[in-house]
Amino acid sequence: MRRFSYIDLVLWLFRIGIIGVVLWGVTGKFILGVGNEYTVSDWLDFFVSGLSQGSLYALIALGYTMVYGVLFMINFAHGEFFMAGAMTSTVLVALPLQNAGYIDRFPLLSLLAIFVSAVLTSVLVAVLTERIAYRPLRNAPRLVPLITAIGASFFWQYYFRGLFGSSLLPFPEFAMFNGKIAFWGLDFQKADFAVIITSLLVMFGLQQFVQRTKTGRAIRAVAENKDAATLMGIDVNRTITITFIVGASMAGVAGVLYSIVFRQLNFVMGFIPGIKAFTAAVLGGIGSIPGAALGGLFLGIIEAIGPPLFLEGLGVAGSHQLKDVIAFTMLVLVLIFRPQGIIGERLAEKKA
Amino acid sequence: MNEELRGTLKTGLVAGIVTLSLGMIGILVSFNNRFIVTDLVTLADLLLFGMAVLAGYLAASSLKQNSIVSKLLHGGLAGVLAAVPTFLLILLTLVWEDIRSSFINVEPDLIALVTLNNQSVVTGGILLLVVFGVAGMAGVGYALLPDRFRRPISMSLAWTIGSGVMSDILIGILRPRLSQDALRGLFGSTGLQPAPFVVLFVMLTAVFFWWQQGGQTRYQTLRQNLTPSQQKSSRRVSISLLVIFLLILPSLLGVYLSEIFNEVGRFVLMGLGLNIAIGLAGLLDLGYVTNFAVGAYIMALLTSSSEFGLDNPWSFWLAVPICVLAAMFTGFILALPVLKMRGDYLAIATLGFGEIIRVLARSDALKPVIGGAQGILQIPAAQIGGFLSQTLGYVLNPINNFLQRFELGILATNSNGEIVFGNPPQLYYLFILASLLMLFISRRLNNSRTGRRWMAIREDEDVAAAMGINTTNAKVLAFTLSAASGGLAGAIFAAKLGSIFPSSFELLISINVLALIIVGGLGSIPGVIVGAFALVGIPQLLSEFAEFRLLLYGIALIGMMLMRPEGLWPSEVHRREIKSDGDDETAVPVSVKP
Numbered sequence: 004m005r006r007f008s009y010i011d012l013v014l015w016l017f018r019i020g021i022i023g024v025v026l027w028g029v030t031g032k033f034i035l036g037v038g039n040e041y042t043v044s045d046w047l048d049f050f051v052s053g054l055s056q057g058s059l060y061a062l063i064a065l066g067y068t069m070v071y072g073v074l075f076m077i078n079f080a081h082g083e084f085f086m087a088g089a090m091t092s093t094v095l096v097a098l099p100l101q102n103a104g105y106i107d108r109f110p111l112l113s114l115l116a117i118f119v120s121a122v123l124t125s126v127l128v129a130v131l132t133e134r135i136a137y138r139p140l141r142n143a144p145r146l147v148p149l150i151t152a153i154g155a156s157f158f159w160q161y162y163f164r165g166l167f168g169s170s171l172l173p174f175p176e177f178a179m180f181n182g183k184i185a186f187w188g189l190d191f192q193k194a195d196f197a198v199i200i201t202s203l204l205v206m207f208g209l210q211q212f213v214q215r216t217k218t219g220r221a222i223r224a225v226a227e228n229k230d231a232a233t234l235m236g237i238d239v240n241r242t243i244t245i246t247f248i249v250g251a252s253m254a255g256v257a258g259v260l261y262s263i264v265f266r267q268l269n270f271v272m273g274f275i276p277g278i279k280a281f282t283a284a285v286l287g288g289i290g291s292i293p294g295a296a297l298g299g300l301f302l303g304i305i306e307a308i309g310p311p312l313f314l315e316g317l318g319v320a321g322s323h324q325l326k327d328v329i330a331f332t333m334l335v336l337v338l339i340f341r342p343q344g345i346i347g348e349r350l351a352e353k354k355a
Numbered sequence: 356m357n358e359e360l361r362g363t364l365k366t367g368l369v370a371g372i373v374t375l376s377l378g379m380i381g382i383l384v385s386f387n388n389r390f391i392v393t394d395l396v397t398l399a400d401l402l403l404f405g406m407a408v409l410a411g412y413l414a415a416s417s418l419k420q421n422s423i424v425s426k427l428l429h430g431g432l433a434g435v436l437a438a439v440p441t442f443l444l445i446l447l448t449l450v451w452e453d454i455r456s457s458f459i460n461v462e463p464d465l466i467a468l469v470t471l472n473n474q475s476v477v478t479g480g481i482l483l484l485v486v487f488g489v490a491g492m493a494g495v496g497y498a499l500l501p502d503r504f505r506r507p508i509s510m511s512l513a514w515t516i517g518s519g520v521m522s523d524i525l526i527g528i529l530r531p532r533l534s535q536d537a538l539r540g541l542f543g544s545t546g547l548q549p550a551p552f553v554v555l556f557v558m559l560t561a562v563f564f565w566w567q568q569g570g571q572t573r574y575q576t577l578r579q580n581l582t583p584s585q586q587k588s589s590r591r592v593s594i595s596l597l598v599i600f601l602l603i604l605p606s607l608l609g610v611y612l613s614e615i616f617n618e619v620g621r622f623v624l625m626g627l628g629l630n631i632a633i634g635l636a637g638l639l640d641l642g643y644v645t646n647f648a649v650g651a652y653i654m655a656l657l658t659s660s661s662e663f664g665l666d667n668p669w670s671f672w673l674a675v676p677i678c679v680l681a682a683m684f685t686g687f688i689l690a691l692p693v694l695k696m697r698g699d700y701l702a703i704a705t706l707g708f709g710e711i712i713r714v715l716a717r718s719d720a721l722k723p724v725i726g727g728a729q730g731i732l733q734i735p736a737a738q739i740g741g742f743l744s745q746t747l748g749y750v751l752n753p754i755n756n757f758l759q760r761f762e763l764g765i766l767a768t769n770s771n772g773e774i775v776f777g778n779p780p781q782l783y784y785l786f787i788l789a790s791l792l793m794l795f796i797s798r799r800l801n802n803s804r805t806g807r808r809w810m811a812i813r814e815d816e817d818v819a820a821a822m823g824i825n826t827t828n829a830k831v832l833a834f835t836l837s838a839a840s841g842g843l844a845g846a847i848f849a850a851k852l853g854s855i856f857p858s859s860f861e862l863l864i865s866i867n868v869l870a871l872i873i874v875g876g877l878g879s880i881p882g883v884i885v886g887a888f889a890l891v892g893i894p895q896l897l898s899e900f901a902e903f904r905l906l907l908y909g910i911a912l913i914g915m916m917l918m919r920p921e922g923l924w925p926s927e928v929h930r931r932e933i934k935s936d937g938d939d940e941t942a943v944p945v946s947v948k949p
Contacts, residue, residue, distance in 0.1 A: 008827065010691055010694055010695075010827060013691045013692070014691070014692060017692055076699065077699045077702075077703065094457050095457055098457075099457075135913070136913050136917075139917055140916060140917070143916075143920075145698050145699060146637075146639055146698060146699070146702075147916050147920065148916075149639065149698070149699050149702060150869075150873060150912055150916055151912060151913045151916045151917070153641075153866065153869070153912060154870075154908070154909040154910070154911070154912025154913040154916070155909060155913060156909070157866065157905045157906070157908055157909035157912075158906055158909025158910060158913065159909075160905065160909075161380075161903065161905045161906035161909065162376070162380055162906060164380075165379070165380025165381050165382070165460060165903070165906070166379055166380055166458060166459070166460070167457070167458070167459060168459035168460075278703075278706070278707075278710070281703065282707075285703075322720070324714070324717075324718045324719060324720070325714065325715075325718055325720060327710065327711075327714045328711050328714050328715060328718075331707040331708075331710050331711045331714075332707075332711065334703065334704070334707045335692065335693075335704050335707045335708065335711075338693075338696060338700050338703065338704045338707075339692050339693070339695070339696075339704070342696070342700060
């Protein structure tokens, strides 16, 4: 039994404080009626937009989780893979298609072309990053690849800024994503609905890929034990590259989905979603694929409901500005109190 | 295809893609405004043809066969290949006229640059291929030089190019001290004149060659043969010369360069602080900007005369200790929850704290207290008044009167007899004072029992705990002390700008500080200074760099980790580690065990 030190005391106070704040906020909201009044359908709208945001986080988080699974490193540059795909496909495919009028005539084909180009770019950026910044440092102490990852992240941001400029790029409008759709008694924006459905399909596909295919088995083997995997005839370097490719493709898909929902892009767009997706990955238990999906959805919903629910209840001005604070507080809370995440498949203690 | 040819092809194409990237992200066009030799060679030319020379050099030095002809062929091939992607881009612009609407930096200036200002674009492109081929062969020639010539030549080339690039700064320093004609003979409007360039290059090569061939050993024996008392007095002389130099530096540099010096000083302060956490204790803190922000905001709240300040604003000198203490307290509080984390989790958690602080600082929620996005204005400059400044004036004024004859000076009093740290040359003294103080403290900490405790934790936390070190306390102390310097930097920063806005406290500051201590050498105090000059000073000096600063940081972080993980000026411990087992690849600065 460890001694109870002042650190533990502080952590307990921290815990109690956070719970207190949340409870106080919720009470303030529902019993005292602080802030704006929301109807049930408003709350459902928050929930749905959170779900859509969360499924984007989940898609990005999968890349973090898979790379962490095989390499035990935080791929800080993963948000940049997302940005690279979104920006390149917008500038080089979507906007020219729009100017030529193809988007209105063949929306599905255009969308396919955009997705393909985004995925290809993300994969290219990911493979280059892995090859140059990570692979030579595979046996270095763990902080070293983290530092190169931070370097890679800034490199790519400003590389793409140089290529495409620093102004906000508009993503073309697709007529099919306008309007609302009713499903299970919930009113979805069509764009949100498309994001949720696409993410679910991609995640399902990924789960099948990892569980059913030979390559998927190789990835799991490398995640378990690299030396043993080598002895079993698995090409570890190739498998790691494949992991990066799979993670980056999902980041590419997420990039296009993000563009469809928010319709504005620039070179720093990858940073905040990247950090939040990392939060989601940790939340679900880093290294676990269903965990990442779950963590992403959870984070998206908390972020959407949190500000109106307990921050407004506390009487905080401009509470919607603070949704990032909620996400980062969640991150810190999870890292402190439950580093193994919700699902807790892996023991993060020995690796973190 | 044989293996060597494949290697050459690969080298050439990689160089080609890098060259293409340099053009497409706008570096070439931007650097084309910076002349090294007046009206003749720009930094862009150097970069462009340097890539070809580098490709040729690499291709030749990886070749196993020794025949000069085949080396030249490989080098030339690599050089030509390095131009191929750019050549394709030139052709592409012929077909795709609207290319700028997608690739914003593929502008006519770039095409003019890479077609060597030819009228016909295709001819220019072919010319580029040829010139690159020749440059590749020049790279081979360089590779063929024996090492004892190659080193002095590279050194002197670097220095000569450096003085060409920095020529407007040299002009600024020399203008009051040289005649107009002499200045015009040395420098053109923007770079060195051709003749001085060549003379400087030859002279420096000769000096470096002599130094390498025996000058260095002779100098060392000369120093060793001094008697102890002579050694002591020679050290005393060099220290006093250094002090005098530091004191008159701002008047030597002028306002603009002093300002750059102050920026460097600010980052040296932060670097020294973060160096305690990362370099000594191995705690990768990505939220260092928090401490800086706390220092700056506390200074603003205590001294500002705006509505956010106190009714009776404090003086700067009273507020500084409070700022430092507040930053230390923040460091302490934020350290407690993250103590159990290690390595990358710690990094992400501190990053999270940094982001929380940033979002909070600009939010409406805290606007009544700290001004939200509009920030806090009307922060007075630091000043010394009354009796103290009068006393100082008795000492300073005669010195200034004396130095004025040489267009020099030191800290000055204004007409009211007060010393105001308002303009950059005056602020310089504040920064140098703070930096020297922190340098002293860091040095003492480095060699102290606490410092060794931290280093033990950095090397292996479990072993350190087993040796009886209270790792919890040591880590809390590291965070707390490392915050102090950040708070000090923030406090001076607020008084310097006179107003603070949340946009000054972005994550980029943390990354900046991290990059500079890594480039300088983790755990190394001189490394912090070297790193700050390299990563903060140079981009400020060369405005062309400023736009690509973060791109260069990214490259610097990756490049340092791959090629020189111990940094530009490694600390003693790392130098020793690397010497003792040079073949050990894991001899890298921070070794946190998984």
